[in-house]
Amino acid sequence: MIADEKVYLSRMKKSMTKEEKLFFLNYLNMQDFDAVVDYGGADGTLLSIVKDFVRPDCELYCIDNYDYGITDNRITYGDETQAMGWTIGKKYLLIFSSVLHEMMELPKLDLIWGAQAVAIRDMYFDKLLVDEPHRREIEAIKARVNNAYSTYATPTLADAYQLLLKYTYEENYKKESTEDYFGNLAKSLIDRLFVWQKKFKCLCHQTYILPYIKERVKKDWGIEMKYPTHLKSLWVREAK
Secondary structure, eight states: OOSOHHHHHHHHHHTOSTTTTTGGGGTOOGGGOSEEEEETOTTSHHHHHHTTTSOTTOEEEEEOSSOOOOOOTTEEEEOHHHHHHHTTTOOEEEEEESOGGGOSSOOOHHHHHTOSEEEEEEEOOOTTSOSGGGHHHHHHHHHHHTTTOTTSOOOSHHHHHHHHHHTTOSTTHHHHTTSOTTOOHHHHHIIIIIITTOSEEEEEEEEEOOHHHHHHHHHHHOOOOOSOOEEEEEEEEOOO
């Protein structure tokens, strides 16, 4: 449950830029699509921006389990099964924006396979980073940040970096602190469905640290973040 919905949605909107959640606009001709599906689209903010780049007849679908009260009449709100029906015969872009880390399993594969393009932007951490060589870094983060967040355990480097992302959510910290930001479902989707199956080609793939997070952590705690915390990846269906 979101404690402060207005603050939560406000934070989401700050990253609605072509460098972040709208990065796919730099690579795709949005006029090509019959529909755009935003999986986990919350209050429809992303789609309300995207509508200015698509054709007037392009359908906009928002999938979300939580009703944020979408008021834009261009946007159709529904669930995963409904979206599969709506997109039959359509050339559509499927967007996963900061939602896969909240999920326990991949979405319905037919919805993914049917897409012309899939855009993914989410949190990420390299699980190949072994903790022991970074023990001093882990302890330093724990010593500086855990004075204020003593109940948050940081036994691993990934845990320590999650804390650096979560402490800024003052209003919704209780909810955010229980989430596993680095479940890496986004990476699993990319590896399993795109890299192995080779039905899509990659237009963009990047791992990085959010600049404003890196700056705030440096300012608040004097900690220099070194390891990527996010990824953005764009895949388009190969021509037959």
